Amino acid sequence: MxxxxxxxxxxxxxxxxxxxxxxxxxxxxxxxxxxxxxxxxxxxxxxxxxxxxxxxxxxxxxxxxxxxxxxxxxxxxxxxxxxxxxxxxxxxxxxxxxxxxxxxxxxxxxxxxxxxxxxxxxxxxxxxxxxxxxxxxxxxxxxxxxxxxxxxxxxxxxxxxxxxxxxxxxxxxxxxxxxxxxxxxxxxxxxxxxxxxxxxxxxxxxxGSIRALFLQMPILLCLVYFALLATNTVGIQQFAVPAWKSMFDVTENYAAFCLMVFVVGSAAGMLAGGYFADRVHRHERTAAIGLLAAAALTLPIATQTVPPALLPVILALAGFAGGTTGPSRDMIVRQATPAGASGKVFGFVYSGLDLGSFLAPLVFGQLMSLGQPATMFWIATGLYVFNAGLVTIIRQASPPARVPAAAAE
Incomplete structure (x- = not known):
């Protein structure tokens, strides 16, 4: 070199x-x-x-x-x-x-x-x-x-x-x-x-018209996807510690450790997801499989059928499965982005993260106030499944060939 x-x-x-x-x-x-x-x-x-x-x-x-x-x-x-x-x-x-x-x-x-x-x-x-x-x-x-x-x-x-x-x-x-x-x-x-x-x-x-750009169906669907993704992610991260403490009768430090395991598992999954995203063309399939796996792993937490000793293991796997979807998700957004509009589109789509993050504390905080911590994870399971279907719809709504504008600019 x-x-x-x-x-x-x-x-x-x-x-x-x-x-x-x-x-x-x-x-x-x-x-x-x-x-x-x-x-x-x-x-x-x-x-x-x-x-x-x-x-x-x-x-x-x-x-x-x-x-x-x-x-x-x-x-x-x-x-x-x-x-x-x-x-x-x-x-x-x-x-x-x-x-x-x-x-x-x-x-x-x-x-x-x-x-x-x-x-x-x-x-x-x-x-x-x-x-x-x-x-x-x-x-x-x-x-x-x-x-x-x-x-x-x-x-x-x-x-x-x-x-x-x-x-x-x-x-x-x-x-x-x-x-x-x-x-x-x-x-x-x-x-x-x-x-x-x-x-x-x-x-x-x-x-071009910014309004026309933002009203394109793939862009709107990406916004919804990011909003629901953030609702799930932020809701769990903000209230999981007191929820698990109540649901599984564990200490606050143990619940905090479980949350850290979940997030580290997600980070590891993101690295693996980058490998897949560079080698596959149907990114929606990678994202959907990861989301469905995360849903399946969240279900025993919602039903409280996992023993506390195994909670970190289940959470590490659930975090990993969800994390693998990240790079494929970004590839889907790039495919839906017209050439020359990556800044506008990424700014608009990523505002969905703030929208979902705004909604999550209201919903999950209220569930905690009502003494319903397990309901949080039933909602999380449902959102994983819904988003798995949504990424497929985004791919179908996007043009078959798209210049990867976000990477090209």
Whole structure:
């Protein structure tokens, strides 16, 4: 390998690694926020329903802010917007250490939602502009893996709380966002400004109707798929620990360990799913099989027929099965995306994640308030099955041949 090739490869590794870790931080803070609310719930007098409402507020602000964040990324560049989002999330968690009322937590949720809304438009803008096209597939894979590992770190707040108390846990938990914000700002050379390429692409493909683009059936179905996916994922991650504690009569630390196993299994499945996505053409089949397997593995949890000792094993397998669908899911979105419209489409479709994340705390928090934790996993099983059918419909609704615009730009 020549030096001319080796240097860009090393730069790509730096860019992919930094953006992957930054994406992981966003997922970590999503889960750490609600985890801290559950930890301080008795101390500050919050109900499960209020915890769910605060979680929904976080995602509502993030969802509404994502389109605006996309415009900000195009106006000011992705690097400063991404750094600002990381700093805001760190500030969010740190402020929990001094909050003692629902109104204060609501203000903190708004700060966190504003920080969270920037990641998908900023991350994909940076990756598309900075990484060699031959490595974009791996870049997207590591980006998704970083998110899964970030979720796996969220339950660590329980262990920090038991070790140093909730105030110390909140302050220590704020550090990663602040450090990463600094690193993003100083990597000025590696993180290429995407705006020159974005203007060139717009000139090449022309400016079509955004409304017509978003109303295409495959794009709308992708939005629904992402919304239901997030409802399932976020609902389980935010309320699984108290649910399993009640359902299986286990300790909070054991339930937190089970959640970490589930998320790590999902991350491992994502790596395996990347292998399949590079070697198959019918991505909807890979996604559907993984979703149906996850449903089958979630069923014994819903029926409470699995012994507590085997709960981590079942959850690792369920997480793995669900994780394998991630890369194929992204390939399906790329196939449904017209050339030159990847930024708009990915921003619109990924807003479905915020929509589902907004709904999940309301529904799952209410179930916990009603003392119905097992119902959460019956809903999860049904959503896995429904989404397995939905990915097949998306493929049928998409044109038979599609330029992989997201990778090409």
């Amino acid at each position: 020549s030096a001319a090739v080796a240097v860009p490869a090393r730069r790509d590794v730096r860019v992919i690694s930094l953006i992957g870790v930054a994406h992981g931080a966003s997922h970590y803070y999503q889960l750490a926020f609600v985890t801290m609310l559950l930890i301080v719930r008795d101390e500050v007098g919050l109900s499960f329903g209020e915890v769910g409402l605060l979680g929904s507020l976080f995602y509502a602000v993030s969802g509404f802010g994502q389109t605006a964040a996309g415009f900000a990324v195009d106006r000011f560049g992705a690097r400063p917007i991404l750094a600002g989002g990381l700093a805001a999330l760190g500030l969010m968690l740190g402020l929990i250490s001094i909050a003692h009322s629902f109104a204060a937590f609501a203000a903190i949720a708004i700060i966190g939602g504003l920080g969270n809304c920037v990641f998908h438009p900023a991350d994909f803008a940076i990756l598309n502009a900075s990484v060699d096209q031959k490595r974009l597939g791996r870049a997207f894979s590591i980006h998704g893996l970083g998110g899964s590992l970030g979720w796996a770190a969220g339950p660590a707040m329980y262990f920090l709380d038991h070790s140093i108390g909730w105030v110390g846990a909140a302050l220590i938990g704020a550090i990663p966002g602040l450090v990463l914000a600094f690193l993003v700002l100083v990597h000025r050379t590696d993180l290429v400004d995407h705006r020159i390429k974005a203007r060139a692409a717009a000139g090449a493909h022309g400016g």
